[in-house]
Amino acid sequence: MDITEELNKPLILRKQPTKTADANASYWAVFRGKPFYCQEYAAKYYKITEEQAEKFQLSECCFTHIVGLPRKNGRLHPLYDYEGWIVEDEEKHRHRYILKATGLGVTELKLRRYAWKSLSNNRFANGHGCIVTGPRIDLAIDIINRIKALFPVPFPTKNTIVNLNGVKIEAFPSHHLDAMRGLNPVFVYNDEADFFPPKEQENARALSERYIPKSNPEIDFVSTPNLPGGLCERLDKDQSGIYHKRYLPYKVGVGKIYTRQEIAKAMKSPAFEREYNLRYGYGVGNIFPYKLVDACIEEYDLAIQDSAASVLAVDPAFGSSDFAIVGMEQANGILYVKEASQYARPSPAAMLELVSEFAKRYETVLVDSAHPGLIRDLESRGLSAQPVNFRTELSDMTIVAxxxxxxxxxxxxxxxxxxxxxxxxxVFNDRGHPDKRKLSFDLGDAFMAAVHHFRSGSELHVARI
Incomplete structure (x- = not known):
């Protein structure tokens, strides 16, 4: 074998134990007391050369250089500055949320960090770490294999579990989380959480947070953005202060994990804004393609003009949906959205007060006919509201909007x-309606009702369009 090739291997590859990792405690001794990155290396972040990185690869200075630096597309990748920010966040906060561009290496970093914490000291001693993945079992297997791949030794555990010197790390598909309920984990890591099915998103968050009064685990939610109204957007808006929030768009990785040529190529994809620039839903929809929506976005005066035709469309909350309100005004043949707000789990009394105030400013008020109580309450206040059957008119509303x-x-x-x-x-479902199985579309429904009112309403409205 070429001696250069042998020396460029991570040091741990030249120190393989004769027994399995579980049975050979001395194997893990090399990690004891080691920092995640050596001081000299970490201080330079991404500014070191690949030749310098190879030199560090041969040392026992830290966990990262013992197991070897990450490789992507044939290149060694040292600690980048944005990864240093993540490390600093972990040192200051137990509960973290990261919305990231794809391909930044955040998942790899997180897995390495949890492995290091399991091996370097007693902070996780004999503990149980939980990793929540998407609903397919192969995702759980894959993420555990990524941890096992750091250590070239056999692990006598099933494919969703890895034991690191007494610390049991187990991956759970998001639709099989009941097995987590009896645990008191030392950490819970939710990987690509915005892509869990909607009900599983809520379950994963509830399970992660239920342990705070018990074992107070480290909690991570890490994901590329998916659809609006999902877990990540709710965490964005969460004002409880439980989570420290970090946002990592593609720009933090240009010239580091990404080459400029790679980004230029990625920009040609319709999904670029979502995958790389933290924009929910871009490149996903086919009812209102994002370029057409972008062409309709601009700044203008939000005040209602007294002489203009205007409508307020209300889609009251039902079950897990939000209470949505869209106000629209017609002027010079153009429909201007003057109000677009939604409210999660609001009190009926508060919404009645809010709609009553809005209704005084609009010429017409539309309310989903499935909620006659709100219509009656408005009428009791001397405010008229027209019922609209969102269910039977949805196809026409979708086409018109x-x-x-x-x-x-x-x-x-x-x-x-x-x-x-x-x-x-x-996106269309098989009935030609917006598919709401994954997407919160309450504002969209109210928007379509308002547009439909003008575009398919009286002859006056049609003529003015």
């Missing part, structure tokens, strides 16, 4: 990002 966006007969204010995200992510 998508055509209005296509023709650029609509303007959406730059401030209404929730509405923008929902429209861009909406």
């Amino acid at each position: 998508s055509q209005a966006v296509k023709e650029r007969k609509v303007r959406i204010h730059t401030a209404f990002t929730d509405l923008q995200y929902q429209l861009k992510a909406a």
Whole structure:
């Protein structure tokens, strides 16, 4: 074998034990007391050369150089500055949330960090670490294999478990989380959590947080953004202060983990904004393609003009849905969105007060006919509201609204990002309606009702369009 090739291997490859890792405690002694990165190396972050990185690869200075630096596309990758920020966050906060661009190496870093914490000291001694993945079992197996691959020794455990010197790390598919309920984990890591099915997103968060009063585990939610209204967007808006939040768009990795040529190629994809620039829903939808929605976005005066035709469309909350309100005004043949807001789990009394105030400013009020109670409550206050059957009129509403966006007969204010995200992510189901199995589309429904009112309403409205 070429001696250079042999020396360039991680040091641990030249120190393989004769027994399995579980049976050979002395195997793990090399990691005891070692820092994650050596001081000299960490201080330089990504500024060292690949030749210098190879030199560090031969030392026992730290965990990273014992197991070997990560490789991607044939290149060694040292600790980059944005990874240093993640490490610093871990030192200051027990509960973290990271919204990231794809391919930054954050999952790899997190897995290595949890392995290091299991081996370098007693912080996880004899503990149980939990990793939650997407619903397929192969995702759970793959993430455990990535940890095992750091250590070239046999592990006599099933393919969703790895034991690191007494610390049991187990991966759970998101649809099989009941097995976690009896545990008191030292950490819970949720990988690509925004891609869990909607009910499993809530379950994963509830299970992660239920342990805080018990074992107070380290908790991580890490994901590339998926659809609007999902777990990550809810964490974005969460003001409870439980999670320290870190946002890592693609720009933090240009010239480091990404070459400029790779980013230029990725920018040609319709999904680039979602996959790399932290925008929910981009490149997903086919009812309101994102480029058409973008063409309708601009800034304008949000005040209602007294002389203009205006409508307030209300889609009250039902079950797990949000209470959505969209106000729209017609002027010079263009429909301007003047209000677009949604409220999670609101009190009926608070929403009645809010809608009553809005209703005084709009010419017409539309309310989903599935909620006659709100219509009656408004009428008791001297405010009229027209019932709209969102269910039977949904097909026509979808066609009319998508055509209005296509023709650029609509303007959406730059401030209404929730509405923008929902429209861009909406996809047809097999009935030709917006598919709501994964997407929260309450603002979208109210938007379509408002557009439909003008585009398919009286002859006056049709003529003015």
